[in-house]
Amino acid sequence: MQKSQRLIQMMMRINAKPSFTVRELADEFNLSTRTITRDLLELSELGVPIYSIQGRGGGFRLLQERLLPPISFTENEAIAMFFACQSMDYFSSLPFGEGADSALHKFYHYLPADIREQIDRLKNRIMFWNPYRLMSAEILQTLLKAIMTGSVVNIEYKSSSGVSERKIQPIGLYASSGYWYCPAYCFTREEMRQFRVDRILSATLNESMAGREDVSQKTLLDKPNKNDRKQITLELEMTNKGVWLLESNTSFGPFIQQCEDGSGSLTMEVAAEDMKFYVDLIWQFGDEVKVVGPTEATAYIHQKIESMRLLYHR
Structure with a gap:
């Protein structure tokens, strides 16, 4: 097996089992512990977040954020992926923290020079424009985390009748005309409601209240409509x-x-x-x-x- 192939397979193995020892990898790949140690050092230099575990048993562990193995793209796929990521540039806030900008930078940086030149010629000539709407990135991230974990969120919500405190369980996030919307089950109203994120003044995960299993199974296809109202x-x-x-x-x-x-x-x-x-x-x-x-x-x-x-x- 070529070394490049071995490193890719080792990265995939580490992603699948974040805690491991050099001996385990040596036995699995039928190599010496010395070779495995060199490979781990090389992966670390390439950016794979590995750190050693001190104490009895020892070994290595992958940091919380895992890395994906390399993926090959055609030229058209690369250009499409770049502009798909860039389409989010015109939102004032995103629920992904700095992940989107970081991913776009890495993707662009490692493209072949001629593909980068093509993309550079298209910059400011193709835009996915959205009206600028001011809202909190931290609140979006809290809602996204609640969706991923099926958690309940305590929010302060500003409506035409004033500010109220609610406990909600989000089922999704979607954007329209620059606004982010969060359909969610409202425990206060005991029904599905739709919340505009820029009107949420604060949002914190409720650690003491379990989410409803039936709500966690819903998606944006189940978002509330008003056909059943007057x-x-x-x-x-x-x-x-x-x-x-x-x-x-x-x-x-x-x-x-x-x-x-x-x-x-x-x-x-x-x-x-x-x-x-x-x-x-x-x-x-x-x-x-x-x-x-x-x-x-x-x-x-x-x-x-x-x-x-x-x-x-x-």
């Missing part, structure tokens, strides 16, 4: 430009019925509690989109118009 029918009329403005919005686009002259209408069911949210989205389009119903929505529009009139009244 619904209202939102009705809109749009000019040609209004259709153009709304058709790219994933909340409205699928429901637009376009007329022959280019104008359009829309009828969709929304949760009653979200009515103001949808009307506020529509408000930005001015007279290009008209709210026809329900009466609660048109009344809210009149209220907003009156507030604006009073604000600018002289």
Whole structure:
């Protein structure tokens, strides 16, 4: 066996069993303890985090963060992996600590020179842009750890009704429009809820409370929806430009019925509690989109118009 192959196999063996002795490896690889000791020293110089155990029995141990063996990539795979990692650059906070930046740096550093040149030419020409949203990386990391371990988290959450303390068991994290969201079982409300991470003021793992097994089995495919809550029918009329403005919005686009002259209408069911949210989205389009119903929505529009009139009244 070539030495390079032996070192790769030894790295995989160490990853599988972090605590070992030189004699164990020598017997497994049918080599002398002296050769194994030299190999371990070489792996350590290459960055494998091995340290010796002092005292009776002795031996070696791998630090908490294990290393993966080398993986071969084609040129296209390497470029795809680089930009997949770089796609996270435009999030203000990530739940991975410095791991993402460190991985991207290593990946780029060890690419062949010609591939690095290709990537350099693409820098600032391909972006996965997200609006900048300020939030805590530490809170994201706490939530990620809770997801991995099925733990409960104590949080302070700021909603429209004020700040409240909750105990939640997260089922996942996902990002949309620059925001991070955390669907979780709320022990306070005794149901699945969705929390926006930038509204979580603090988050700590609850060491004394066990998570629910049924919740730990859920994924983001089980995240809560509001179809089982009271619904209202939102009705809109749009000019040609209004259709153009709304058709790219994933909340409205699928429901637009376009007329022959280019104008359009829309009828969709929304949760009653979200009515103001949808009307506020529509408000930005001015007279290009008209709210026809329900009466609660048109009344809210009149209220907003009156507030604006009073604000600018002289």
